[in-house]
Amino acid sequence: MIEAIRDAMDVSMARDSQVIVFGEDVGFFGGVFRCTQGLQAKYGKSRCFDAPISEAGIVGSAIGMAAYGLKPCVEVQFADYVYPAYDQIVSEAARLRYRSNGDFTCPIVVRMPTGGGIFGGQTHSQSPEALFTHVSGLKVVVPSNPHDAKGLLIAAIEDPDPVIFLEPKRLYNGPFDGHHDRPVTPWSKHELGEVADGHYTVPLGKAVIRRPGAAVTVLAYGTMVYVAEAAAGEAGIDAEIIDLRTLLPLDLETIVASVKKTGRCVVVHEATLTSGFGAELSALVQENCFYHLEAPVARVAGWDTPYPHAQEWDYFPGPARVGRALVETLEA
Known part of the structure; x- marks a missing residue:
């Protein structure tokens, strides 16, 4: 990166x-x-x-x-x-x-x-x-x-x-195991990909589907894209994972099309839960997909607390926490 x-x-x-x-x-x-x-x-x-x-x-x-x-x-x-x-x-x-x-x-x-x-x-x-x-x-x-x-x-x-x-x-530095005292998790070993030489652009305001699926839509960005992929894989859930890439302007069209297809949605971000960007995403999904939803929109995020130095890796939404949200959303 x-x-x-x-x-x-x-x-x-x-x-x-x-x-x-x-x-x-x-x-x-x-x-x-x-x-x-x-x-x-x-x-x-x-x-x-x-x-x-x-x-x-x-x-x-x-x-x-x-x-x-x-x-x-x-x-x-x-x-x-x-x-x-x-x-x-x-x-x-x-x-x-x-x-x-x-x-x-x-x-x-x-x-x-x-x-x-x-x-x-x-x-x-x-x-x-x-x-x-x-x-x-x-x-x-x-x-x-x-x-x-x-x-x-x-x-x-x-x-x-x-x-x-x-x-x-x-x-920043590609595959990341978090800390030498912690076991390497599957999502931390994800290859981040090659980069083309020269000039090219990726359009602002356009999301991308990283993992097609039919059971539930996961909205994520940044590091949480890899956490979501690992959670879906470990839980064996056919999740469609959308990498938002740009939060403003937001690619609402891609989000709505996916949620209307799956009928379920889980939002994942690292920031504090209350008033985080996931709240806006949840509201938009509810406003635009209400009659297609089979379960409430779920959010998985950081704690509502000042950033905890000693509990950093518990504060992050990890594959286990995201996986539980996926299972609960499917069972709702």
Whole structure:
């Protein structure tokens, strides 16, 4: 995933001199996860550079640059650090096109590592996607594999509006066993796939069916796609698993077609349950598929608690917890 994200920025910078990359430690150091490694050496300090430790400054500067024709792709080192920049994103980036009556656009991308899995504790492990899906004017992307990550990031950089690009940390380095003290689970060994060379895009706002099925629809994104696949396999359930890829705009057409076919739906995400994006998905499924549903829509998510460092792997929806939800939904 890291290589795919880096390649997306490389391809975009090579094609368009207006694309610039900056953020905390992204220049000489190459980013805390090395996603920008080599870009400064290749394109120079004027197009890939380090910024002060000021998320509001990073995003605010990017908005001003975008208004004057540049295409900034900025990195917030962890999604947990985005809150100082939230006002800039919500009050400025998301509204610039509308408040200027189309005279200005805001073609920025805000990249952020999201979610847990590295024992980073409460301030390096949050999943704040719902805070951005509530904001009109933004696009929100969460890739689950390297091929999609590259294509979606290039599409985001080329998009004329602001895109929040959330990168699941557990997928950064491919197969991931979570922790050396824990047994390797089937979903952690999933091959994440190859990535094509050169320029290509994956359309924003289009989901994909990762696993066809007829018994129940599972809606997931990011790391949870692999958890859902493992849960369905271990439980022996013919589940249709949809990888949303883009949360805003949402591919409601694909979701509705699947749920009307299966009659059942389970939503899985890593973030806290209450007011998480799964609540919006559940409401949309109920509104659009009510007469086709054979059981209530189920949600499997993180706990309603500050992120638990010591209980990280119990906090995540794992295959066992998702599997129980699938079985209960089929039996309802």
